[in-house]
């Protein structure tokens with residue numbers, strides 16, 4: 001398995017391109033199932049998860065074609081076409097590797113009238129049930145059965161009648177699945193307390209470009225007036241706000257200055273506010289965001305919550321940054337019960353962190369020291385990369401396949417702005 005080797009201490013400086021958003025890509029790709037016409041996605045990040053999603057769609061009968069991508073370019077253009085859906089089953093082998101596979105449930109149900117998807121089970125960051133996905137689809141008129149580790153959803157002949165569902169807890173994935181099921185319903189579907197993440201807005205924009213009728217985009221109540229059919233569209237994936245936030249932390253923790261090219265400040269207000277509060281200079285540029293740090297970092301009190309609040313997907317990276325702040329920070333994780341797996345690894349690099357339930361106290365230390373470390377999930381891995389960039393000496397991060405799920409050519413982007421970082425491939 002590949003490893004990443006970092007020699008810490010370099011101040012990062014320069015322009016760093018931000019890729020298309022993983023979490024938007026993973027909900028835009030299954031939209032191809034909703035029409036027999038081609039859907040072209042631009043600015044699609046080159047990530048393991050995007051490749052896996054492409055393979056899953058291929059198994060369902062969707063053709064995928066990648067156009068004119070030069071190896072040196074970030075991002076690519078993919079045209080997907082589901083002339084005919086040839087299978088309605090997402091098997092365990094794929095779903096267990098990539099939880100977002102569950103996002104074929106809504107569009108398969110809408111287009112083919114049925115879907116069978118393996119239950120994803122838990123993962124390193126928590127339990128992650130899918131009960132709300134199923135309840136929302138039931139509220140729109142689907143029948144749900146669970147047997148032998150699979151969920152089978154079916155629609156009455158002629159399609160889903162429609163209905164209203166009010167989420168007791170905000171769920172990004174369940175909002176996405178419900179939206180993709182609703183666009184081909186017979187009647188109208190309303191979602192209350194829907195997720196408002198920018199990736200949901202991106203999904204609504206693609207669906208609208210395909211002919212869907214959605215009211216309330218960007219708000220907590222979404223009403224979809226179902227259409228008989230959708231058509232093809234060409235759409236550009238939004239910039240990755242979590243990748244941009246991660247590199248902002250890289251600038252901050254190394255006392256450097258990075259221009260994050262393509263990042264959209266409007267999607268990142270809670271992240272940027274937290275950086276400013278930590279004493280980091282944040283400036284909107286014509287083509288991105290400048291992040292510059294020259295003084296000491298100030299400690300923060302942060303709590304994760306659904307958008308527009310501070311995202312759980314940035315908690316681990318901020319924690320790494322705050323290990324070097326002047327004072328004690330208090331971080332509270334309210335979304336996933338087990339999202340502190342990076343704490344013991346950061347501690348091995350000299351961080352002073354204590355966790356009590358959902359709250360972590362991070363007492364700033366003078367310095368971190370490099371060490372061999374290993375992570376269990378995507379953002380935890382990034383927190384170790386950040387710590388390694390600032391640490392004295394050498395850090396070796398293993399289980400790089402987690403990073404490859406969500407950071408497009410991380411070592412290339414970081415070495416281009418001055419980091420001493422390389423991937424050690426095992427063949």
Ligand SMILES: CC(=O)N[C@H]1[C@@H](OP(=O)(O)OP(=O)(O)OC[C@H]2O[C@@H](n3ccc(=O)[nH]c3=O)[C@H](O)[C@@H]2O)O[C@H](CO)[C@@H](O)[C@@H]1O
Nearest residue numbers: 023100128129130131132133170171172173174313335336
């Ligand atoms: C591919 C993708 O976009 N992943 C993101 C998505 O994950 P994902 O869509 O899985 O996360 P959710 O927003 O659904 O989860 C939020 C909370 O709701 C709970 N819940 C969710 C669904 C359900 O049926 N029942 C239930 O109880 C979850 O356990 C969690 O506590 O949003 C998360 C929260 O912003 C991010 O961390 C992930 O990066």
Ligand SMILES: C=C(OP(=O)(O)O)C(=O)O
Nearest residue numbers: 023099100313378379406
């Ligand atoms: C948790 C994440 O992704 P996923 O939902 O795909 O596991 C993430 O992007 O941080």
